Amino acid sequence: xxxxxxxxxxxxxxxxxxLELRCNYSYGATPYLFWYVxxxxxxxxxxxxxxxxxTLVQGIKGFEAEFKRSQSSFxxxxxxxxxxxxxxxxxxxxxxxxxxxxxxxxxxLKVEL
Amino acid sequence: xxKVTQSSxxxxxxxxxxxxxxxxxxxxxxxMFWYRQDPGLGLRLIYFSYDVKMKEKGDIPEGYxxxxxxxERFSLILESASTNxxxxxxxxxxxxxxxxxxxxxxxRLTVV
Numbered sequence: 001x002x003x004x005x006x007x008x009x010x011x012x013x014x015x016x017x018x019l020e021l022r023c024n025y026s027y028g029a030t031p032y033l034f035w036y037v038x039x040x041x042x043x044x045x046x047x048x049x050x051x052x053x054x055t056l057v058q059g060i061k062g063f064e065a066e067f068k069r070s071q072s073s074f075x076x077x078x079x080x081x082x083x084x085x086x087x088x089x090x091x092x093x094x095x096x097x098x099x100x101x102x103x104x105x106x107x108x109l110k111v112e113l
Numbered sequence: 114x115x116k117v118t119q120s121s122x123x124x125x126x127x128x129x130x131x132x133x134x135x136x137x138x139x140x141x142x143x144x145m146f147w148y149r150q151d152p153g154l155g156l157r158l159i160y161f162s163y164d165v166k167m168k169e170k171g172d173i174p175e176g177y178x179x180x181x182x183x184x185e186r187f188s189l190i191l192e193s194a195s196t197n198x199x200x201x202x203x204x205x206x207x208x209x210x211x212x213x214x215x216x217x218x219x220x221r222l223t224v225v
Contacts, residue, residue, distance in 0.1 A: 009153070034213065044203065044216040051211045090155060098144040098163070098209035100171065105155040 002027040002093050006104035013081050014112045021076040021107050023091030032094040033074040034101065035065055039087045047089075050074065051097075061085070086111045116140070119204050119217040126224050132191040134220050136204030143209050145187035147171075147179065150201040150219070159202075162187055163209075194224045 003026045013019055025031055035047040048059025055067040065076045074091060091104045120135040138145065144163050148156040148171075158171030160179040168179050176198060180188045187206075191198055204217040 006155075032211070036216075043218040044205075046213045046215075049213055092156075097211050098207050100146060100158055100161050101156075101205070101214055102158070103148075103156040105153060 002031060002095055002102050004091050004093050004102055004104035006089075006091055006107050008107045009105070010108045010110065012110040012112060015083050016080050019076075019078045019081045019085070019109070021089050021091075021109070023074045023076065023104060024072050025074065025091075025093045026072065027093060027095065029095070030069070032096065032099075033065075033067060034092040034094070035059065035063070035074075035076050036090045036092060037061075037087050038090065038106075044090065047076070081109075081111055083111045083113055085109060117204055117206050117215050117217040119202075119220050121220050122218065124220060124222045126191075126194050126222065128195060128224055130191075130194045130224075132194050132222065132224075134189040134191075134202055134204075134222070136187045136189070136206075136217055137185055138187075138204075138206040138215070139185065140206060140208070140215065141184065142206040142215075143184070144207050145181065146205045146214070147177075147187065147189045148203045148205065149173070150203055156203060159189065191222075194222075196224050198222065199224045 005024045033050040036044040050057045088106045092101045117138045146161040147159040162181045178190045202220045205214045207214040
């Protein structure tokens with residue numbers, strides 16, 4: 001069965017600083033990978049997804065993620081964080097199109113002004 | 114815009130009550146899912162369905178059941194609500210293929 005690890009429970013960055021959120025997965029084949037964001041009191045919004053092809057994926061709100069098969073990782077990055085990026089971020093993995101999503105436990109991002 | 118609608122944003126129920134959480138999607142998606150979200154635990158899969166009248170257990174199905182009589186509607190049922198089922202419940206749907214999963218806004222259920 002697949003699994004996802006987000007090793008950082010909380011991260012604090014200053015506005016304007018760069019950001020990297022870590023995600024490691026466990027699955028025997030190439031998974032489908034996702035990053036979601038959840039602002040307080042809101043539902044989950046899809047930031048980006050990876051199915052195949054180019055391992056650097058661009059998403060919404062200036063986020064990108066890189067799939068590294070050798071490290072079983074799919075880390076999320078943003079070059080310059082805005083105060084509005086403060087939220088909880090979830091990495092998720094699926095074994096194929098339409099199959100169940102398995103989530104990590106989330107990383108809470110705080111942005112200092 | 115694609116939508117997944119959960120019928121209630123907040124619910125308060127008593128221990129032992131039978132509780133129905135409804136989810137409707139307007140995207141003609143085959144696949145629907147129910148998750149619960151708890152602080153520090155992320156989202157955990159309760160049940161899912163790949164077709165009408167079909168259901169599969171997820172990772173934490175105990176104390177729950179589901180119903181999918183129509184393609185667009187997927188209901189989560191708490192047969193006898195308990196306080197440890199107090200949580201945020203999220204419904205999601207997706208098509209079969211390379212699609213993202215669309216989530217509803219969630220139902221925050223409190224069992225007292």
